[in-house]
Amino acid sequence: MHLFPAPFEPFRFEGRELYLKRDDLINPLFSGNKYRKLYALLQTPSDAIDTLVSYGGIQSNAMLSIAALSRLKGWRFEYTAKTAPHHLKTDPQGNYRQALALGMQLHEVHPTAYDAAINALKGRAEADERVRLIPQGGADPAAEAGVSVLAEAIRQWQAAQGIKCLNVVTPSGTGTTAAYLARALPECRIVTVAAVGDPAYLRRQIEALMPMPPNLTILSTPYRFGSLHDALLQTYEKLKAAGVAFDLIYAPVMWLALMEAWDELEGEVLYVHSGGVSGNETMLARYARRP
Known part of the structure; x- marks a missing residue:
């Protein structure tokens, strides 16, 4: 699997000038914050473990990245998810299709048995040193290593540009990337949005990893996670027209919140x-199926 450079680029959106860190360009299957969260495992010798286990949504971006990493390392990858929709089983699409093609072993469980299945995964990983558990979305202290590499790249770029005051923006699911960036870059303001749940929920997620960083600003959003809204689709299309494709779940929410908070x-x-x-295939299909 080839890893490509992730440059810093100027970007103009809605009449505002800013910069992008193009972590999306690292690799189509192993990019962005998933690359950063899995960085430590990428450095792990292939013979150190033999199985990765994880859990979450059936179209998860993290799921696909773990599948790509496992294929690269020669590790078995087992993924636990709630029962997949019938249409997806008969016609696999998106991240689900790609992860299966990369060798992912899927374990479907009824929603009522999901929490028990996750607890069983945790117990298995604790009992077997050759099995490594990756929590949903990569929310794990091991993610700090990769985020620290990103932070150092940002610090060096900022110094080269002569930028004295910098706001670093990234959307949050679990808040892992934003929190570790804030800890690694105390001289910057880290701005994120609570894309999953409300700001209070995101704070609880972060505080499970570390004390809340004082330089982390959490913006709120009226949009429920994964929901379909014309404003989100239009923002995605505007961003693409401006020259860069973003994901359809997190990015439009972050960009709308950022534009609203820009003057502050x-x-x-x-x-x-x-x-x-990679998840846009199924999200665009969902929008197309709307009445």
Whole structure:
């Protein structure tokens, strides 16, 4: 699997000038914050473990990236998810199709048995040192290594550009990337949005990893996670027309919140592209099926 450079680029959107960190370009299957979260495992010797186990949504971007990593390392990958829709089983699409093609072993469980299945995964990983558990979305202390590499790249770029005051923007699911960026870049303001749940929920997720960083700003959004809204689709299309494709779940929510908060930000703005564009196939299909 070839890894490509992730440059810093100027970007103009809605009449505003900012910069992008193009982490989406690292690799189509292993990009953005998933590359950063899995960085430590990428450095792990192939013979150190033999199985990765994880859990989450059936079209998860993290699921696909773990499948790609496992194929690269020669590891078995087992993924636990709630029962897949019938139409997806008969006609696999999106991240689900690609992860299966990469060798993912899927374990479907009834929603009522899901929590018990996750607990069983945790117990298995604790009992067997050759089995590594990756929590949903990569929300794990091991993610700090890759985020620290990203933070150092940002620090060096900021110094080379002569930027004194920098706002680093990235959307949040679990908040892992944003929190570790905030800890690694205390001289910057990290701006994120609670794309899954409300700001209070995101704070609880972050505080499970570390004390809340004082330089982390959490914006709120009226949009429920994964829901379909014309404003989100239109923002995605505007971003694409401006020259860069973003994911359809997190990015439009982050960009709308960023535009609303723009006047409150002092200094330059750097948006870290989180990748995840492989999931757009199924999201666009959902929009197309709307009445």
